Amino acid sequence: MRKTLMGLGAALCLQGAMAQEVAHVAAEPAGLKPWSANVNGRVAKQPDGSLLRQWPGTYFETGFNGDEVYFRVGPGDVSLRLSVDGEAAIPLVKPAPGLYRVSHFKRSGTHRLRVAVASESQSGPTAFGGFFAAAGTEPVALPGRSRQIEFIGDSHTVGYGNTSTVRQCTPAEVWATTDTSQGVGALVAAHYDADYQVNAISGRGVVRNYDGFAADTLPQAYPFALFDRSQPADPPGWGPQVIAVSLGTNDFSTPLRAGEPWATREQLREAYEAAFVRFAEQLHRRHPGAYIVLWIAAPDGSEVQTEVARVVEQARRSGIARIGFVPVPGLGMAGCDWHPSVADDRRIADALARHLDGQQNIWPAGRH
Template sequence: MKNLRWRKMWGLIATTVLGMGASLIEPASALDCHHSTCSPDSPPPEQISTVGDTCTAAYRVSGSWDGGFQSEVVVTNDAGTPLNGWKVTLNLPTGAKISSLWNGVNSGTSGTVTVTNAAYNGTIGAGRSTAFGFTGTGNGTGATVSCSTGSTPPTGNVPAQAHTVGRIKDQGTSVQYTWPGVSFEGRFRGTGVGIVLNDAANDYDVQIDNAAPTTLRTPGNTTHWVSNLSNGEHTVRVAKRTESPWQAGEFGGFVAASGGGILAKPAARTRQIEFIGDSWTAGYGNMSTSRDCAGSGGINPNSNADQTFGALAARGLNADYQITAWSGMGVVRNYNGGNAGTDFRTYYDRTLQAVDAAVWQRPSSWKPQVVVVGLGINDFSTALNPGEPWADAAALAAGYRDAYLGFLDKLRGRYGSDTHIVLTYPTLSNTTAMADSVQQIVQRRNSQGDTRVKALHYDNAALGLDLLGCDWHPSLHDHRLLADTLRSFIGTLPVKW
């Protein structure tokens, strides 16, 4: 399948800095001067502001250099009982901007900035203090601060706070991820919720109480607030829309607005489905209404893994799901022979795709009753190029079948004999090699006694697919049709939900 975006990416040499753990939280000793040329002298506090009689914030510039500065804010509990959660409102001078902040979670970087406590320093004993610090550009002299209490911090254990079944790397106070469609579901009480993110590459959908989602475009390092809700219990769901195999996104949990609280996470669903595939499964360009997306922002703004056939079918079946897909990848051959020597199988076992080669450790709670595999479009949609390792199309098909059978062995070893595996394939205009090969693979598995392997053909013409997504990919209209087809097919299987 034509895939312009990933064809350009094969030559990338990616260096990724996984930043939230380093930029948001540093040890207390980091309050000393960070910059190699700054002055370590500590001037007296410039501004102290007290809210009520319980919480005091004191601000000082701890170092400065040409074009930048470092500051510290000390938060003191003036009450006679422990303080549980704090929020500092920081008014920066004109032209000043936060570059990096530790021991707190900031919303915004210039002007009026709110900083809430980190997971580990929200509780302050009577008469005790804690502090956060930051570096910035411009001049920090003249900033003012005020402090309020009752802001509920992140729990410090995101998997315990938010329900997710996507592949994540637990960083302690945050989690990282690269695969598309990773989502986080939480519950909170109050009038608002903050979503802690550190991601300059991906787009997200945010949904409150199952209402229509709003989209965050490459939010960066921030706490995104949803406010002015009715005072009560609410649900929040955050879903990663886009692909980012070369750069990890990071989620630092939910933060309740002042006076509210984070509640126990939603229960896991008993039904589980895993979707494995390429650009069709990932939702490449599926929100576009034109095959040429250059005029509408390119691929990422027009892609949404949360509106793919897999996500739609799973929600229709009330199932938890995991999307393990990478555009342009094939079983043995990638689009147009690109990135020779690697294929989807190279990365399938990884937690963070191309960022980190560490093997994903499957949680004991994740054992899908159905696995849907859609791999092969990139193997067969373009003709072989000179120098590729297959003598002809027949040799490519034979290699594809052998590798696919080995991949099914891996899935069987991981999930057991009870899991139903559905191999899907669309109509390719240039060849029947994919269709023929998938049918042969299923026949062979069935003849060996593995009767829970089935094939599902997506007949483009019969289904009425318009392929109006970017670069001739399925559109949202198509994904809805594919979801209905898949959901109906799963309904015919003797699945033990």
């Protein structure tokens, strides 16, 4: 049975074979020792050592020997998923800021703890305060995975409302049913035992956001660690072998409004193609050895599917040889607001994996 931990002063246990517990700690134990974590995702380090993050899907991992481990949550509404040793994740929804203890593990010995962000945070960043060990718990260094995949996109990459059982959702229900840790990026990364980043924002396009609303497009926001453009994104050690991009749904899903820069759909299509090719070229220069795959979840013959295919053709002509196209039609779109459900996310992930498995020399040789 799964329960959800919300707020202050609560504890959660998973019953049966796994009985791990997560509990908010009112009084901090003496002698806690901080240690570094493996950080996957874009973060901005604060003077107090905490990490601000805003792009979805950020996750933090640590290894340790012992019976308990602690982590600190900072301000900001966030939905977290905690997993120990690869077991089923525990939801931690809108936790109060403070210290949390993880204990009562299924087995003894060396453990691996992952704290993953499941929710989207467009309105503002949230903070993670790091991991801590009490007396009797010793940190264990975790080697980084040699395989890395970057996912870039919009709500389809975020996992917008993907766990919802209905299509009609309030904004609060969208937030509560969005789970990036069950989305396309997490599924593909798990298939390849890869680390991953999800650099996606719901509602954003290449040149035009959903219904023409004013905000940075995804290529405009992409260079930065936070959405306020206060700090460039430059994660240490990040060199993905695969970059999977899905953009265009928001550019084309609504009619043009009066006053937008494009008088006709043809002008919009031309601007989209030119800007998307430039963005692909930027990604190629940033990671010249990476294989780039553009995918789109849309019906066969749709405007957006045709446009993404044209971008791939133009990118090849511009000199990007290692680029592919994966259309994914026929999805149920049973998530909030006719978005992909977790079942659709699995179909998209399977399509991407089949495509990547057919490519040559993507992954580094040896251990992964």
